Amino acid sequence: MTAFQPGFVGDTKPPDLPRPVLTETADEPLNPGFIETTSAPPKAMPAVVPAPLPNPGLGALGWIGTGLGILVVGGSLLSLIGFVADQMARSLVLGWASLGVVAAGVTAVVWGAGREVRAYRRLKRVDVLRARLRQPGLPVESARAESAAWLRTVSHTLSDPDSVRLALNGCGTAEEVRAMLAHRVVEPLRDQAGALATRAASQGAAMVAIIPSPALEGLAAGLRSLKLIREIAALYGLRPSLTVTLGLARRAAVTAASVYGVNEIAASAAAHFLADAPVLRSIASAAPGAGITARRIYLLGRSVAEACSPL
Secondary structure (H helix, E strand, C coil): CCCCCCCCCCCCCCCCCCCCCCCCCCCCCCCCCCCCCCCCCCCCCCCCCCCCCCCCCCHHHHHHHHHHHHHHHHHHHHHHHHHHHHHHHHHHHHHHHHHHHHHHHHHHHHHHEEEEEHHHHHHHHHHHHHHCCCCCCCCHHHHHHHHHHHHHHHHHCCHHHHHHHHHCCCCCCCCCCCHHHHHHHHHHHHHHHHHHHHHHHHHHHHHHHHHHCCCHHHHHHHHHHHHHHHHHHCCCCCCCCCHHHHHHHHHHHHHHCCCCCCHHHHHHHHHHHHHHHHHHHHHHHHHHHHHHHHHEEEEEEEHHHHHCCCC
């Protein structure tokens, strides 16, 4: 019996193809090994080390601002010295009185500038501590020392600062230091900041609801937001000076992308806020702009709290 092959009756039959020779193979397990090859190994590429970007230094506006500051401060000091010398030439009593007035004014200015510098250094200490605690392999001694320095600035807002210090001294690793700070310090401060933000949002919404002018609504919301920044800064042990307020406003803008962003972002970030505040929910339903202002102020408070936190 032959297999069917297509074609015509008169066609010649093709020659039969030889059958393949079957060989028996031994069943052996495939052991791991290396494939022998004669190709050359790949050439090692040189490591590319990213070069640091050059420091641009002071730009044109920076040099202009520095020059104007030198002219204003230096000119003012020279004018005051000339004024005192002129008063001394006229009368000894007027000269000493002028010297006392000028010295008191200059002392007050220098003292205020020193307070601003110290307040801004506290804010920078929080940024440095945040960056240090995020480093892998941080020595526990360094983590405890820097955390203890920051705890001294917020001890007045903690319910039991002595137990927090004892818990910090008992931490054996940097991870334990971070966990202790998050549980015993940062979380209570975050709750208090949330309460301040809720109160500020309620007050801002009430002011917007009763103010008839849209321009005055924005001014009232902005002033209440600045007061909220100062309150949260004082809560975290930061002196609410001008530089600290501006620095926290900039950090909050980076954290929240934009305080005065679109309404959908503010609503999604604080969707649970109006649900927990029935009084404010009724105000927001009566005045839609009040609800938007409340969400934005609440989001600002949460963003400032995150900017003040070292974790």
